[in-house]
Amino acid sequence: MKSTRPFRRDPLQRSQRGLTLVELLVAVVIGLVVTLAVTSTITIGEAHKRTTTSNNDIGQAGAYSASVIDRALRSAGSAFTQAWSAGGVFGCKLSADRANTAILPRTDADGAFKAPFAGFLGDLAGQKDLRVAPVLIGKGQSKSGSDVLMVMGSNGAAGDVARPSVGNAGGDQLTLNTTIGLLRNDLVLISQSGKTDCRLEQVSSTASFDDNYTDRLSHEFGRGSLPLAGNYHNASNTTALLGVADGSGYLSALGKPDNIQFLLFGVGDNHTLFSYDLLRTGGTDTPQPIAEGVYGLYARYGLDTNLDGKLDTWAKPDATGWDVATVMKTPATARQIVAVRVALVMRSTLYEKSSTTNVKVDGEEDESYVAPSTLTLFTSLGDAFKQDEPVTDRHYRHRVVEFTVPLRNMLLLPTS
Structure with a gap:
């Protein structure tokens, strides 16, 4: 007897059956997790990139600003320092004309120096009494409230011989x-x-x-x-x-x-370091920008008190006998300055939000910033000469650039 087999439908290949709802939801979740992970990685990477770029910018700006000021200070007093005790050069009231127009001393028609130097020597009356000196520090006399540096020097052949x-x-x-x-x-x-x-x-x-x-x-x-x-x-x-x-x-x-450098340096608007040419060799009475990202400029005098050619101590520019008016009018005082210590406070342009991933500073508990509440300058000079500067915009990174510049021409003066 012939047997028959019951009819059976061939099962479909597993690949032809499609996805179940559960499998689809699992795939979506995995895709979202991967997307979020990639996005987070890119975001963090870009944030670090912006921070690194900003730090590099202020590093380069600080290095350039320091090199400009260093070059000017090293030549301070060149072409006239050898006449410090004779010839009436140190402390003399400088008079100069350009194109038959008086440029020094300042006139009422000109008014005070333009910002950020309007407060140098106090006001217009003080600027009318500007004297010759290798270097001067005007304490807190720039528009930003930081110091103003005045440097006078040149490179004339045999100029140091009166x-x-x-x-x-x-x-x-x-x-x-x-x-x-x-x-x-x-x-x-x-x-x-x-x-x-x-x-x-x-x-x-x-x-x-x-x-x-x-x-x-x-x-x-x-x-x-x-x-x-x-x-x-x-x-x-x-x-x-x-x-x-x-x-x-x-x-x-x-x-x-x-080649003559009779210059002022100071910080003005938009955290910019400016210089001003007292002799207007470029034909302009307008201060010129040097670098951005400079939050403040501060300085100290390095002194050779016994005139033996060696640096003995330091002086704040607001200490008794070392204010700008006294130094520029007293040749014996200016003669003691053989170095200048400069501190540039640099600030980035990148705003960084508070985040638990930021490095905590000053023991902050509720919120993390990227800058401390106070920057301490001139710590290497000792407690008597250091300076604390408050930081108000702590969402911006800050960096302090300090350097000491010897005044070569002052160090070469005779000691007796």
Whole structure:
């Protein structure tokens, strides 16, 4: 008897059956978790990238600002420091014209220095009494409330040797013991022992003053006349200028205008470090920005109190006898300054929210910031000279750049 098998439907392949609802939900959950993990990783990575970039920016800005100030300070006093005890250079009231217009001292028409230097030396009245000094620190006199640095120096050939003015050659000319090293268009500083005022002048660019000394051959041992003319010469002041040509006047060769640094440094709006050219060699009366991200500039004097050529101690710019007005008017005081310690407080431009992942500072319990409530400056100088600066915007990272600059020209002065 023939047997028959019951009919059975072939089962479908498992791959053809599709996903159950549970499997679909599990897949969605896994996808969301992976997406969140990737997004979180990217977000954290970008946050670290922004922070790193911001830190690099303030690091570069701090390094550049420090190099600019360092270069200026190292040349402080160059071209006139050797006349610190003679010639009436240190502490003299500087007078200068440019294009027949008075630029120093400041005039009522000009008003005070433009921001951030309007408060330097107190106000316009103080700025009218600006004196020659290698370096000055105006405590809290910038617009930001930090310090102002004034630096004066140049690189004139043999400029550190004061040249006596021995006579009046007639017209806009001086007669000197020697004119060696002086070239056309050089700026010179003319002072007089026992007198308060000194004047900036310019050597003529005309052919009558020859770089190869053909104009001096008739003068014994290089003695010759020095014709004055140019952008920094004002003929109306010639009479007063030649009044020093009686043997008690001195001339300091400063060199070419572009190489002279009579500068102010200070912090202004938008946390920007500015410089101002006191001689307006670029033709502008406007301070020029140097670098952004500078929150404050602070400084201390390094002193050689016994004039042995070694740094002995430090002084705050608001200490008795070391305020800016006293230093600039007292040559013996300015003579003691052989170094400057500078602190630049840098601030990033990146706002960072409070987060438990931030590094806690100052023992904060409720909220974590990226900056402490106070920055302490000059800690290496000792407790007597350190300075605490409060930080108000603690969601921005801060960094302190400190450096000490020796004043080479002051250290080279004779000690006896």
